[in-house]
Amino acid sequence: MTTYPVLRTVHLLCGVFAVPALLMYGVSAVQMSHSAWFRMKPVVTESVSSAGIGMVDGRQVTEETMAKQGFRGEIESVKETPAGFAVRVVVPGTVREIAYERTSGLVRVRTSVSGVMGMLNRLHHAAGVRREYLPLRLWGALMAVVALAIIGLGVTGIWMWWLRKQERTWGLILLGANLAYGVTLLWLIRAGGV
Amino acid sequence: MTAVIRTIHIYAGLLTFVQLIVYGIAGLAAAYYGGFVRPQTPESVHYIPFTVPASATDKQVARLVYDTLNPAMARPVPDWFLQRTPDNHLRLDFYNINGIHRVVVLEKEGRLRVEEIRNNLALFLEDIHAATPGDDESPTLVKFWEWWNEGAMWTLLGFCLTGLWLWLAARPRDVAAWALLALGAGALVALWSVFR
Numbered sequence: 001m002t003t004y005p006v007l008r009t010v011h012l013l014c015g016v017f018a019v020p021a022l023l024m025y026g027v028s029a030v031q032m033s034h035s036a037w038f039r040m041k042p043v044v045t046e047s048v049s050s051a052g053i054g055m056v057d058g059r060q061v062t063e064e065t066m067a068k069q070g071f072r073g074e075i076e077s078v079k080e081t082p083a084g085f086a087v088r089v090v091v092p093g094t095v096r097e098i099a100y101e102r103t104s105g106l107v108r109v110r111t112s113v114s115g116v117m118g119m120l121n122r123l124h125h126a127a128g129v130r131r132e133y134l135p136l137r138l139w140g141a142l143m144a145v146v147a148l149a150i151i152g153l154g155v156t157g158i159w160m161w162w163l164r165k166q167e168r169t170w171g172l173i174l175l176g177a178n179l180a181y182g183v184t185l186l187w188l189i190r191a192g193g194v
Numbered sequence: 195m196t197a198v199i200r201t202i203h204i205y206a207g208l209l210t211f212v213q214l215i216v217y218g219i220a221g222l223a224a225a226y227y228g229g230f231v232r233p234q235t236p237e238s239v240h241y242i243p244f245t246v247p248a249s250a251t252d253k254q255v256a257r258l259v260y261d262t263l264n265p266a267m268a269r270p271v272p273d274w275f276l277q278r279t280p281d282n283h284l285r286l287d288f289y290n291i292n293g294i295h296r297v298v299v300l301e302k303e304g305r306l307r308v309e310e311i312r313n314n315l316a317l318f319l320e321d322i323h324a325a326t327p328g329d330d331e332s333p334t335l336v337k338f339w340e341w342w343n344e345g346a347m348w349t350l351l352g353f354c355l356t357g358l359w360l361w362l363a364a365r366p367r368d369v370a371a372w373a374l375l376a377l378g379a380g381a382l383v384a385l386w387s388v389f390r
Contacts, residue, residue, distance in 0.1 A: 033326035127224030147221025182212035
């Protein structure tokens with residue numbers, strides 16, 4: 001049984017590291033599954049500023065506006081419009097839609113800020129390490145480490161349960177039912193074709 | 195009390211083991227793919243004879259194509275998602291959990307070009323982990339997964355809370371555990387405040 005104390009320590013360390021993120025994912029999953037239970041309306045504000053007339057580079061206009069108005073985020077899209085540009089700048093929980101008018105040089109910024117549940121929802125979806133905005137890259141890296149800790153939690157948990165023996169019979173029934181149901185269902189869905 | 199909570203924790207863990215692994219892989223897949231990059235290259239292409247009825251609208255053609263092909267685990271393309279190819283053929287993307295069943299209506303040739311774009315396993319697990327009973331129109335098989343996922347969601351929350359109890363009951367002065375909790379929670383709070 002020398003393995004057991006080591007597994008127990010690894011299980012604990014994986015668990016305590018992952019638990020804040022697991023709770024964040026769990027609570028936001030409840031919000032997504034039961035959206036009617038929560039008020040998700042964001043607070044919307046608008047502001048107008050001016051940039052140069054006849055600008056041709058949407059990204060440059062956006063970066064200047066971000067510097068002038070003191071906000072940061074990832075430039076998600078820059079689209080040409082008949083009047084100028086439409087740009088989306090996002091961080092989890094906050095979306096800024098920027099509209100630039102080439103003839104007047106006016107920049108309108110529409111800011112939507114989510115409440116706590118909206119923020120949790122967006123954090124649940126924020127993933128990926130190949131991001132432009134450094135804090136989003138860091139978030140993606142942190143969540144990748146959390147994902148490894150979750151897998152570690154599962155593997156050490158199963159291993160410990162097997163070594164403990166006390167709950168083996170009922171555990172085998174539960175795990176067997178869980179595996180049979182889950183794997184069969186995943187296989188059937190996957191085999192369902194495109 | 196702790197013995198009962200330990201039993202609950204173990205059984206909750208065994209009941210959600212598959213989901214825990216699926217969520218872990220989904221997290222790694224999301225980190226790699228970023229949730230945005232999706233395959234667009236077809237795995238296979240085939241053609242099916244199809245005659246577009248005279249004076250039919252795009253919406254009517256889309257419905258007729260859906261009824262003709264009855265693509266597996268996909269719903270009809272919504273009106274706002276009807277698209278045109280650069281050479282002005284009607285393009286219909288029937289999304290499902292495994293990828294895209296892309297159909298291009300070649301009206302003058304009297305046939306449909308059908309492309310199968312398949313998500314890899316990691317992307318499939320990323321998508322399936324997010325399936326919840328909130329979606330009223332999902333296919334029956336996916337519905338079975340969704341209800342199971344819903345159960346796992348609540349069980350996992352219980353698994354977290356009982357795990358915290360067991361830690362504090364058994365090893366409340368474990369410095370490494372407190373340090374890792376502080377690291378995990380601190381990183382979350384720090385990034386939350388940066389995003390706010």
